Amino acid sequence: MAERVCKSPGTSGHGDGARSGETSRGCFLLRALLAAVVAVVIAFGGGFLWFSVSVMTTRPPALYETDAIVVLTGGSRRIDEALLLLAEGAGERLLISGVNPATTPESIRVLTGGDSQLFECCVDVGYEALDTHGNAVETRKWIEEHDYRRVLVVTSAYHLPRSLFELRHIDPDTIFVGYPVQMGEGDGPWYGNLRYVKVLASEYLKFIGAHVRAVTGLRVLSPAGQEK
Numbered sequence: 182m183a184e185r186v187c188k189s190p191g192t193s194g195h196g197d198g199a200r201s202g203e204t205s206r207g208c209f210l211l212r213a214l215l216a217a218v219v220a221v222v223i224a225f226g227g228g229f230l231w232f233s234v235s236v237m238t239t240r241p242p243a244l245y246e247t248d249a250i251v252v253l254t255g256g257s258r259r260i261d262e263a264l265l266l267l268a269e270g271a272g273e274r275l276l277i278s279g280v281n282p283a284t285t286p287e288s289i290r291v292l293t294g295g296d297s298q299l300f301e302c303c304v305d306v307g308y309e310a311l312d313t314h315g316n317a318v319e320t321r322k323w324i325e326e327h328d329y330r331r332v333l334v335v336t337s338a339y340h341l342p343r344s345l346f347e348l349r350h351i352d353p354d355t356i357f358v359g360y361p362v363q364m365g366e367g368d369g370p371w372y373g374n375l376r377y378v379k380v381l382a383s384e385y386l387k388f389i390g391a392h393v394r395a396v397t398g399l400r401v402l403s404p405a406g407q408e409k
Contacts, residue, residue: 232388233381236339237371239361245271247333247358251323253316253344254279256337262362263335264295267303271333274303276323279310313340313391317347324355331356338363339380343388350395 250272252263260277267275277289290300305323310316324332336344338361348357364377371377393399 228389229382229385232342232385233371233378236342236361236381236384237364237377239338239341239359241360242358245333245358245360247272247331248329249274249276249324249327250333250335251276251278251316251320252335253310253313253340256340256362258362259336260289261293262360264293264299264304266333266335266360268296268299274305274327276305276307276320278307278316278319278323279312280306280308282308313343313347313387314351314394316344317351320348321352321355324352329355331358333358333360335360335362337361339384343384343391346388346391346395 245266250263250266252259252275254260254277263275263277266272280289284306286300286304286306289295289306290297295304307319307323310319320332332355334341334344334348334357341359341361345357345359348355364380371381
C-alpha cells in the first residue's frame with residue numbers, strides 16, 4: 182500500500198519538483214512508521230511466544246532449601262499445593278496472601294481439608310493485598326517480621342513470572358524461589374487450546390504492565406480494571 186501511495190508520475194516544473202520533494206519526505210515517514218509497526222508486532226509476538234513456552238514448560242525446583250512459603254490467592258489448587266509443601270517441611274511457616282476479608286482461616290482449612298494443628302501453629306492469613314503488587318507488599322512485611330532469607334513462592338505457572346518480578350523488585354534482599362502450579366492437562370498443545378491462549382495473552386499483557394510500572398511508576402491496569 183505504501184508503494185502505491187508513494188508512486189508518482191515524472192515531474193517537469195519547479196512547482197512539481199517541490200511537490201515531489203514533499204511527497205518523498207511523506208513517503209519516507211510512512212515507510213518508517215510501517216517499519217516501526219512491523220518491528221513492534223514482531224517483538225510483541227516473539228515475546229508472547231517466549232513467555233508462553235516458558236510458562237507451559239516450567240517445573241517445580243528439585244530442591245527448595247527455603248525458610249518459608251508464600252502462596253498467592255487467585256487460582257485453583259494454589260493453597261492445596263502450598264499446604265502440602267508446608268506439611269513436607271519446605272518451610273517453617275506459610276503466608277496465604279490476598280485473602281478476601283470475609284474469609285476466615287477456619288473456612289480455608291475446612292475447604293482445603295488442612296490439618297488443624299498445622300494451621301494453628303504455622304499458617305498466617307493476609308488480607309491486605311488486592312492485586313499482585315499488593316501481594317508483594319504484604320509478603321515483604323511478613324518476611325521482615327520473621328527475618329526470612331529464602332522464600333518459596335507458590336502460584337499458578339502463568340502467574341509466576343509476574344509474581345517473582347514484583348517480589349524481587351520490591352524486596353531485592355530476599356531470595357525468592359518459584360513453585361509453579363500447572364494449569365492442568367489439556368488435549369493437544371497449549372496453542373491449540375483457546376482457554377490457555379486467552380489466559381496466557383492476558384497475563385503477558387499484565388507482565389509487560391508490571392515492567393512499565395516499575396520503570397515509570399505509572400499504574401497499568403488490565404482491561405477488567407484490575408491487575409490480579
